[in-house]
Amino acid sequence: METACAPIRILFPTERNAVPPTLDPGSHPGATAPERIRNFCIIAHIDHGKSTLADRMLQLTEVVDARQMRAQYLDRMDIERERGITIKSQAVRMPWQVREGERAGEPFVLNMIDTPGHVDFTYEVSRSLAACEGAVLLVDAAQGIEAQTLANLYLALENDLHIIPVLNKIDLPAAQPEKYAEELAHLIGCEPEDCLKVSGKTGEGVPHLLDEIVRQFSPPVGDAGAPARAMIFDSVYDVYRGVVTYIRVIDGKIEARERIKMMSTGAVHELLEIGVISPEPVKGTGLGVGEVGYLITGVKDVRQSRVGDTVTINSRPAAESLGGYKDPKPMVYSGLYPIDGSEYPLLRDALDKLKLNDAALNYEPETSAALGFGFRCGFLGLLHLEIIRERLEREFNLDLISTAPNVVYRVELEDGSEATVTNPSEYPTGKIAKVYEPVVRATVLTPNDYVGAVMELCQGRRGQLKGMDYLSSDRVELRYTLPLAEIIYDFFDQLKSRTKGYASLDYEPTGEQESDLVKVDILLHGEAVDAFSAIVHKEKAYNYGVTIAAKLRGLIPRQQFEVPIQAAIGSRIIARETIRAIRKDVLAKCYGGDITRKRKLIEKQKEGKKRMKMVGRVEVPQEAFIAALSTSDAPADTKGKK
C-alpha cells in the first residue's frame, strides 16, 4: 500500500492524467431525457455473485473492454476484495441498446448503483435504494436467500422499488433454481416463472436481464424546471481530489461552475467538477433530472458532504430538502490502543486520515491505566469496527489492542440526572435509578433442523421471539428482539457453529429498553483494571466475572507475592481466583561456562520487563491483556469470504 488512502484506485482526471472522454453517443450527461434513464441497484448477499454480475454488465455494455477488465471492478478497496464484500457504494453509467422485444434497438442509459451488503451500513443502503427506481434481487441458486438480503429486500420494498428476482450461478451443479424461485416468488409475491436465471460467470442470461431492467423499471420522474435538488448517496475521500460526492438528481439541474449548497448545514461550496462514472470518471457540464453522477467541491472531509443530504444550487436554492437525512450514530464502542505506546501519535494520525473517508467513524482520546493512551472509538457496528481496525493495522502498520466492544447505555440516576455511557469504566458511581440499553430487531434465517438450536441461543441472549415463518418447506425465518449488547459478543460465531454455518443473521436497531444491568469490575491485587470492566445483565455478571478471572489467572505469570483476582459489583465480590506467589525463581547453576548465557537471559528478561504493564505492583504482560480481551473469532471475519 503506497499511501494511507491508496486503496481507492479510480483515477480522477488531473492535469497530468487526463482520461479521454468515452461518452455514450447521443446521451451526454446533463442532456439525457429521463425516460431514457433506468436507475437500479443489486441486492445480494456476500458470495452470491453481485460483483461478478456487475463485471459482466460492464463488459456487455462495453464501458469496460476485456483488456481493462479486472475481476470485480467495482470493489475498490483491498479489504473489500479480500473479504468479498462491498463497503462503499458507487454508481456506474452504462449505455444499453435493447436487444430483444418491442423496444429492440432503442438506446438507454443504465445507472447501476452499488449498495453495501452489511447490516452496519443499513443507512447507506437505504440512501442507495432511495436513488433507484428498481432493484435486482440476486440470489445464489445453490443457497437461497440470506437474512441480510432479506432485510435489504424489505428495505427496498419499503422504498417502493420494483424488484426483479434473479437466480445467479445457474451454471453450478448444486444449483436448485426451481426450489429457490418458489422461495423468492413467495417473498415478493410474484410467480416462480418471473424469476430470471443468469450466470455471472458465463454471462448466460445477462443481456436478457439488462433488457428486463429497461422494460420493468420505471424511468425517473422529476421537475426539470424546479430549483435543483439532488440526493447524496455516497461520499468518498480521494487523496488527490478531496471528497468525491455521488448524487442522484431529483429535480432541476446541477450545472458546472455553479456554487452548490448542502441543505442540512447550509454550507456553500464551489463546484469544481461534475460528471459521471463510466466506469472511470468523465467530466461533464451538468446533471439533469434522474441522472446519477459525481461532484467535487474541494472539501477534504466527508463530514462536509454527508450521505443523505440534499444538494441544491446556491443562486436558486430549493425551499425544502428531500428529507430522510440522518446523522450517522455510533452503536458500538471500543477502545483502541497501540501495543507500543510510542505509536500513539501514529494512531491519531491514522484515525484522522480514515475519518476523511468515513463520516460514521468517531473517536476521542482516552487513557487506560492498564493499556496507556488510546482512543475510544464509535462504530456503526461490529463489521465497521473490524474494518477500521484492520485498515489501521494493514495500511498504517499499527499493532493494536482493542477492548471488548460495548454498546451505549443511558443511565438515569436517583438525583434525576442522566448519563450516556460509552465506556464501562465511566459508569456512574452514584445511586442508579434506571439503565437503558439499545435493542435490535433481529432476523435469523435457518434450515428448519436448527430452529431449536437458534431459539436456545436467542433465549440465552435475552431474546424475545416476535415471529416465525416458513420461507419454504425447509427454511425458517425467526424474528427476535434482542439487546444489541448480546449480539456484539460472539453471537454470530455461536449462531454459525450451532447451525453448521447455515443460518444467517440480520438486525437493525429499534430503540432501547430498561434492563437489570450492572457494572462488573475486575480487580487485580485490589486494583480495578479498567480495560476489563463490563456492563452486563445481572444474571450474567457472575459468569462474566468467573470467566475473566479464570482467563487472567492462566495468563498472568506468578509474582513474588500472592495476587488475588476478583470480580466485583461495586464493593461486593462475586468471584475470586488467586495467582499463587512464585516460590522458586532461581537458576541452580552459574559457573564459568554459564555466565554469558545467563547474562544474555537476564538482558532478555530486562527487555521483557519493559513490555510489562504495571497494575499496582503486579506485572502484567502485554500479551495477557491481548489474550484476555480477544474473543475466539471476531464475528465480522466469519461473514467475509474465506
Place this chain on the structure above:
Amino acid sequence: MPGALPSGEPVPATGPVPPGTPAGEHGFGVYAHVPFCASRCGYCDFNTYTPDEAGRDGYVDQVLAELRRAASVVTPRRVDTVFVGGGTPTLLAPSELGRILAEIDRTWGLADGAEITTEANPESVDPSSLRELRAAGFTRISLGMQSAAPHVLKVLERRHTPGRAVSAALEARDAGFDHVNLDLIYGTPGERPEDFAASLDAVVAAGVDHVSAYALIVEDGTRLATAMRKGVLPYPDDDVAADRYLAAERALTAAGFSWYEVSNWARDDAARCRHNLLYWAGGDWWGLGPGAHSHVGGVRWWNVRHPSAYARAVADGWPAVGRETLTADERHTEDVMLRVRLRDGLPLEHLDEAGRKEALRQAEAGLLDPAKLEAGRVVLTLRGRLLADGVVRDLLTAT
C-alpha cells in the same frame, strides 16, 4: 558447563587476547575440561562424548599445547586454583591428569596452597586411584552422587549405586584429600520428600565438608527433555523444588554446614570452593579443552566444542571460536547477577541510586537481609535465595 556455545564475535588469528594482557590481579584460575564419559546421563547436556563419539588418544597433549600457547599471551603471577571438570576427568589415568598439573606449574606456577580440584564419578575411582590423584597434586575432589534413591538415579540414568558415592567420599578422605564435595540433584520426577531426606542424611554421614545441591534443570535436547515432552515423565514442579531446597537448607544447617552460594554449602570458610568463588567475583581464568570458556580482563571467549575439531585447532593455532568484550553495562549485570547469589553478597555501592532504593523495597518484602543491607551489603534471605533471579532482575531494572 552447558553444551551450547553463545554467539559472539570472531576470534582474531592472533588469539583471544593480545600478548601481555594483564591477568590475575585478583587471583587466577585454570579450568581444564575433560570431555569424556563412559555413557551419557539422560539429563546431561554438557560438552561430553562417549567412547564411540570421540577418541581420547593424545587428548592431554592437546590440552598441553593450548596451555603453552596460553602462557605466551597471558602471564599471571601464579595460579591460585585449578579445576578439572567434565565429562568424567577420572576416565583419564591419574598420571595423565597429573601431567596437566605439572605443566601448569611449569608454565605459570602453582601458588603455595593452591586449591586443585577434580570432578569424579563415584564408580570411576577406587582407593588406589584416589591416592594417585592426591599424589599428583589434587587437594579437593567433587563427586557426583545426585541421589541416595535407586529409582531417582535410574531416572537420571546414573550408573553407580547409591552407596558408592558415599564410599568414594570416605575413600577420598582416607586418601588424604583436604576437601571433598558431594553433588546432589533434587526435584527429579519420582523423587519423594523422603528420598531427598535420605540423600541429605547420606551426604552428612559421608563426612564431606562441602555439598552442592541443584534443582534438576531440564535442558533442551536431552533424553530427559524428550521424555517430558512426550509425557513419559512429568516436568519438574517449581513448588516441589522450593520445598526440597528448604529441606536441604534445614538438614545441612543442622549438620553444621552454611550456605555460601545459592546452591553451595560448606562446613567452614576454608571448605568453600575457591575456584568457583573466583568465577563469582569476576576473576580471571583460562579454560582449557573443547568448549571451555575463559575470562581475562573483561574479555570472555570459548573454545570449539568437539574434541576432534579442538585437536585440529590446537595443532597449529587457537581453539577459541567466539569471544565477547564486555561493556561496562554487561560487567555490571554480571557483577550483580553473580554476587547477589553469594552469602557475602553484593556491596551496596555497586548499585545505582534506583537499585539501592529497590534493595530497600526488597528488604521490606523479605527477600534481602535488612541488617546486612544496613551494613552496606545486598544479601539474600532464605526466601530471597529461592527468588534470586527476580531479585537480580528488579535490582537491574529499577528506575
